[in-house]
Amino acid sequence: MSDLFPDNIPSVRSDPLDGDRPLADRLRPQTLDEVIGQSHVMGEDGTLRRMLASGRLGSLILWGPPGTGKTTVARLLADAIGYRFEQISAVFSGVADLKKVFETARTARRAGQKTLLFVDEIHRFNRAQQDSFLPVMEDGTVVLVGATTENPSFELNAALMSRAQVLRFQSLDRDDLEALARRAEAELGRALPLDGDARETLISLADGDGRAFLGLIEEVDAATGPDETLDHAGLTKLVQRRAPIYDKSQDGHYNLISALHKTVRGSDPDAALYYFARMLDAGEDPMFLARRLIRMAVEDIGMADPQALPIATAAKDAYHMLGSPEGELALAQVVVYLATAPKSNAVYTAYKGALALAKQTGSPTPPMAILNAPTKLMKSEGYGEGYIYDHDTPEGFSGQEYFPEKIGRQEFYKPIERGFEREIRKRMEYFGKLREARRDQSG
Structure with a gap:
């Protein structure tokens, strides 16, 4: 429990008409000491306490879920430091409103009064509107306190972020x-x-x-x-159950899918099922989850368990056949399978390496020996000359060179000592020995 909330606060109702006001309004804290929660910023060693103790308040971005006190804290900060409080909402305000607020703040500043401008839902302002705050922040016309439920790293301009300190507000425990x-x-x-x-x-x-x-x-x-x-x-x-905090196009969505992916990668089936269930419970499209599970199968498991990809794909087909809610069980099965499967990103790493080299090296011609020669002219030019048909060799492996001479032999895929890749590693080591032996013979 927050140490900012006294246990024995008496009733604050002083007007019989107060009963007509919402309870949240009637119980709104009157001082910073009455704020519940956020002790990491409001406590004795918190950021806001240190600012107030110094007598200087810088611009802030208050980032956190709804109902955590962002608006209340902004208003109380202005009271605590003696600034006039001005509030606007990005939902209902435009350029004309901003100009009017800025001019009022300039007038107040000339009269010796500083202004704390609180902007609710600040992430809803576009880039040009956000840029309009920069001059009045820099010349001291306003101290900006913006509130947002979305990750400011993605929603706010870098210039605005560089001039304000971000404070993370947490859900009440x-x-x-x-x-x-x-x-x-x-x-x-x-x-x-x-x-x-x-x-x-x-x-x-x-x-x-x-x-x-x-x-x-x-x-x-x-x-x-x-x-x-x-x-x-x-x-x-x-009472009706409240919908979980989740917006499929915003922060909650990305936080949970990141958590699901990392718990599968981390081989924790219980945590993976929990985040999978949270996303379904919040209304996530099961086919989005099916696609992400297929991606996990190829990115984090790969050849360590070659069955991961067909099993994940089969679960997607099973969901199509069964529909909801039975189909979700097929996806849950894949979550457990992937989480408990041996892990390897060797194919993923190999692909990225090959792609990077392909982008860097242009279009070198493959060795002539492995090029088709459908015409007499091409045969006369050496196309296909010296090609060894692997099935005609005793080991079914010719060991010939396939990389362009300009590039030379490369190594991208490095199987690890886990799961099925352990067997692949043995095969590749065997092929490597045969290749060296052939090179020695030809040399």
Whole structure:
């Protein structure tokens, strides 16, 4: 639990009309010490505390999921340091709005008043709009505090990022939400009408979003009588499950597919199944997952288990045949198979090496011996001369040179001592000895 939240905060309701305001608004912290969570930036040694102690506040980008206090912290920062607070949303603002805000800030600056400009959803501004902040940040007209739920590395201009410090806000943990529940109980004047299991369920339904959690509490409070207590079943019947934080075109999507890929590569079937299930639960297209599993089979397993690719492809076909929800089980089977298979990226590395050489060396002619000679002229020019038909040799291996003379022999594929590649390595070593013997004979 955050050490910034006192356990015994009394009810803050002072106006009978407060009951008409949403609970999240009524419980909005009035000072930075009342903020729940984010102790890594708000604590005694946190970044914001050090800024405030120095009396200087630089521009910031607050990055984190919804309901973690970004807007509240921005407003309280302005109060704590004595700046006027101006707020706009990138969803509803355009160039004309920005010009008006900047001019107001300039007027205030001439009067000796500094401005903290809070921009919600700042990632929704286009490149030109983001660039418009640079002059007013540089000349001190505003201290910019932007809030975003998306990764600023991808969504914000490099110039803007270089002039602001990024602070990562984290989802509220279980203890933070429990503290928020106690504050809500003090405001409502009664304990939440939930037994222990139902209380834990409500906390899990919030998914780390404090604003959504207070909305769920309001829903429970409004729907229950003074002597009613809900159990887990009663609560789940009453409230709708919140959708997980996931946008198939944004950060949550890339975070989870990265986690799935790395847990498969790391041979952890349990963690891999967990991230696979999370993506399906959030509404991911199973065919996207099927395609990624096929990619894992060729990128991270390759010839260490040659069956990985046909099995992954078969699971994709099985999903097509069965549909949902039965088809997902075929994909889950592949997740386990790939995670427990021997790993090798030798083919992947070899391909990248061959591609790089192909790009660098242009178009050298292959050895004449391995070129077809369909015409008399080509035969007279030496096409196909000296070619050895491998099946006519005792070992089925001629050992002749296939690389262009301009390049010379190269080695891209280096099988490792795992899985089936151990056997391939033996074959290649055998072929290598035969090739050296033939070279010695011809030399």
